[in-house]
Amino acid sequence: MRTLLKNCFLVTLDPPFAGKGDLRIDGESVAERGDTLQVVAGEETIDLGGKVVIPGMVCAHTHLYSSLARGMNPPRRKPQNFLQVLRRLWWKLDRALDDESVYYSALAGALESLKCGTTLLFDHHSSPNAIAGSLDIIKKALADVGLRGVLCYEVTDRGGRKERDAGLEENRRFLAATGGGSRFRGLVGAHASFTLGKSSLEACAELAATCRTGVHMHVAEDICDVRDARRRSGSGLIRRLERAGIVREGSVFAHCVHLRPAEFRALEKGGAWLVHNPRSNMNNAVGHAPVQLFPGRSALGTDGFTADMFEEARSGFFRAQEDPGGGPGRIPGMIAGGWRLAASMFGTPFGSLSTGAAADLAVLDYEPPTPVTAANIPGHFLFGFGSSSVESVMVGGKWVLWNRSHPMIDDEAVMKRAQDAAGRLWKKLT
Numbered sequence: 001m002r003t004l005l006k007n008c009f010l011v012t013l014d015p016p017f018a019g020k021g022d023l024r025i026d027g028e029s030v031a032e033r034g035d036t037l038q039v040v041a042g043e044e045t046i047d048l049g050g051k052v053v054i055p056g057m058v059c060a061h062t063h064l065y066s067s068l069a070r071g072m073n074p075p076r077r078k079p080q081n082f083l084q085v086l087r088r089l090w091w092k093l094d095r096a097l098d099d100e101s102v103y104y105s106a107l108a109g110a111l112e113s114l115k116c117g118t119t120l121l122f123d124h125h126s127s128p129n130a131i132a133g134s135l136d137i138i139k140k141a142l143a144d145v146g147l148r149g150v151l152c153y154e155v156t157d158r159g160g161r162k163e164r165d166a167g168l169e170e171n172r173r174f175l176a177a178t179g180g181g182s183r184f185r186g187l188v189g190a191h192a193s194f195t196l197g198k199s200s201l202e203a204c205a206e207l208a209a210t211c212r213t214g215v216h217m218h219v220a221e222d223i224c225d226v227r228d229a230r231r232r233s234g235s236g237l238i239r240r241l242e243r244a245g246i247v248r249e250g251s252v253f254a255h256c257v258h259l260r261p262a263e264f265r266a267l268e269k270g271g272a273w274l275v276h277n278p279r280s281n282m283n284n285a286v287g288h289a290p291v292q293l294f295p296g297r298s299a300l301g302t303d304g305f306t307a308d309m310f311e312e313a314r315s316g317f318f319r320a321q322e323d324p325g326g327g328p329g330r331i332p333g334m335i336a337g338g339w340r341l342a343a344s345m346f347g348t349p350f351g352s353l354s355t356g357a358a359a360d361l362a363v364l365d366y367e368p369p370t371p372v373t374a375a376n377i378p379g380h381f382l383f384g385f386g387s388s389s390v391e392s393v394m395v396g397g398k399w400v401l402w403n404r405s406h407p408m409i410d411d412e413a414v415m416k417r418a419q420d421a422a423g424r425l426w427k428k429l430t
Contacts, residue, residue, distance in 0.1 A: 061301025
């Protein structure tokens with residue numbers, strides 16, 4: 001199917017561009033961009049009336065299952081540190097998940113992400129009592145909404161060897177089945193170094209090498225991860241991961257709050273991607289990631305908050321202002337880093353509105369009080385663009401949100417079913 005978008009105001013961050021133009025979409029890609037493109041017989045023509053068109057946003061680390069945690073009663077005993085937050089809240093929640101709650105958490109989270117202009121999610125999943133087939137369930141939910149996904153199952157030792165092996169198998173099975181499709185990819189998931197023994201880390205690395213992919217895991221989110229690595233191996237955390245083979249081209253490491261400068265250099269040399277999750281770090285009071293030390297391969301994620309990447313970027317910018325050192329200026333680059341990470345996974349350009357790029361875009365109803373130019377685009381991304389401006393979204397050349405409504409999904413009915421699933425899930429925790 002061919003679509004011609006007329007009268008657009010096109011904005012890209014990397015490279016910076018802002019100006020009027022038309023876009024021709026053919027299949028899943030941008031076929032042509034120009035100041036004024038002529039209508040071709042048989043193609044759908046849409047006049048956007050000067051609305052802003054940007055590439056669809058990428059969330060490089062999230063947990064869709066947390067969609068059903070919003071408003072949940074807090075733990076009876078208030079957590080005093082990060083480990084207690086995990087043990088008293090998240091590890092109880094993920095163990096209570098079943099196939100139904102996995103699906104509706106992913107479906108509700110995907111719908112909310114879509115309405116924020118996010119078109120690709122890197123999801124890090126855990127459901128110890130519903131492991132087999134869980135990634136297919138999440139894939140179905142994302143496909144039902146129309147989003148792209150890079151999925152993995154979180155391998156950990158905390159449930160014993162049987163659960164660990166089941167997690168490895170779920171990653172292996174999904175990677176084998178996903179292949180080179182245009183909408184989904186897989187990574188090998190791992191929780192964090194402090195819940196994985198040497199043999200488990202090596203098993204994750206071996207599977208990643210076999211499947212020619214990377215490992216998606218939490219790294220140095222809290223100081224406990226660093227201390228545990230020293231206790232187990234007598235060396236630093238990154239050195240432990242290097243010895244296991246986890247630090248490899250294409251690995252995705254979330255947080256990286258408590259790393260030293262030399263460790264950041266080691267990750268850059270190893271080809272890993274680093275993902276900053278500012279709202280989660282502030283919420284869990286684990287510290288502030290030194291984003292000024294992050295390598296070029298870095299992106300933004302939400303760690304389970306709604307995938308509003310505009311809000312994530314703003315939060316990251318404001319937090320970095322308190323500890324400048326070059327940090328605030330890194331945030332726009334991390335937005336663009338999400339597109340580069342997506343390109344490395346799918347083998348096609350993202351974050352661009354040029355010929356050959358993926359036709360993933362968001363239409364914003366944005367009336368700025370100041371000019372939008374190539375020189376000031378970061379200022380509009382950080383202080384102007386927002387989820388409330390998102391009017392329509394296209395993924396792979398298809399409209400999955402039009403005039404703030406999904407063409408195939410009854411949003412109200414989905415959220416009602418998600419609420420019912422959340423109620424049943426919460427009862428398991430009482």
